[in-house]
Amino acid sequence: MEAKAVIEIDKLNKSFGDNHVLRDFSMKLYRGENLVVLGKSGSGKSVLIKCIIGLLYPENGTIKVLGEDIGNYDQKQLDKMRVKVGFLFQSNALYDSMTVRENLEFPLRRHWMKETQERSEVDGLVMDALTDVGLAHTVDMMPSELSGGMRKRIALARTLILKPEIILYDEPTTGLDPITGREISELILKVQEKYNASSIIISHDMNCIGITSNRVVMLIEGKCYAEGEYGELSQSEDEKVRNFFI
Amino acid sequence: MADLFSIFRKSEFLQEVGHIAKFAGRFFSEGFQPRYEFREFIRQCYWVGYKSLPLVGITAFIMGLVLTIQSRPTLVEFGAESMLPSMVAISLVREISPVITALICAGKIGSGMGAELGSMRVTEQIDAMEVSGTNPFKYLIVTRILATTLMLPVLSNLSNAISLYGGYLGVNIRGSVSWHLYWAQVFDALSYGDMVPSIIKTFFFGFAIGLIGCYKGYYSTKGTEGVGRSANSAVVVASLLVFIIDLIAVQITDLLNLT
Structure with missing residues (x-):
């Protein structure tokens, strides 16, 4: 029996002026899988996941998240959907003016926390998320006091705090040294196992792709050019595909 | 200034005015609907009001002192030295103090907002806020514009x-006027017609500073270079708007015969 698709994208088109980034792009993300979207810089990978989360609007095509077409969503419905879909930004996007604790509490305050909610309960959720990424000791630090790898982990903890069903990673290992990059990749795997989360990972870091991917989709010239498992694609005879694995 | 000239040179000027008007319209349409961000609003009031007070206070003190010292010789020449407290009071309350306070705030707050929001934009913090289910316009923009609009009259x-x-102190450097006489002369010279228009225009100054600072920062582009530009043009445009609003306010006050 085929696994259930949690994200279905059908004939998605998005352009910026004359630059047609996505052309009839279609793909599916199945429950519990890590799907890597691979492509050259500027090929529209980040645009794709920003369309999924509703930060960008496609010209046409449909995006179904957990079975519902988000194209007709109003702001309230979009916010509700975003509780179930976490997003890890390439630049981490931690709020500079807030401590790590406040950064993690921010999405909680928006979605879950009531004024009457026990402080200890909130602290517990924050500490759980930080423990998952191995940085419980940084709770009262400012983002500026953390290294690049630590920031990435904190950003991941902030994404995990709402326990999303789907996580979108935008180049999670970019700008990190190979060792830290490997640690982040292993963390993505750990998150997949612990939360049974389905993920789309945008990357062109082959080590990260090798560790995290269950399936790889190649985005070339705005289209889904090829898809398959990492080992399968790395042995492909198509030059365009093989070039990525050299 | 180069930024301002380039706006005039190209026909982008009217487009920019249109965008700012649209931004202001969005503030009015979204600002008064729930959800209200009280906590952030109070935090912004603290930053805009309390944190600007030392700078505004020192500048105001020096301004009053220097204006009095500089005006004295001319009044002495005309034998009107006794008019010094009245003249200083009217000049300061009607015009100099609100405008200088607004210009200081345009420099300090306008550039701060432009740079802070600009860097939040280029580091995707505003997008992260949206993904967290927060309306960044309400959380970041409405609170800041309201804070500047309400805090500027207080600072002024x-x-x-x-x-x-x-x-x-300036009067007493060369002369000798008692504390009671000085303040009696000051309050004799001032009327509601001096105070009320002066206070009302500071609300508009505050609104303009908040609006421009936020607009420039919120739509900042082109990375760190863009952040610098946003901060710079926020100060230039906000300062210019302060003078334009002041000019309009003086004309209205004059037309209504309030002074």
């Missing part, structure tokens, strides 16, 4: 008081 009134105290 404090500036009035401090500058008049500076004037008292």
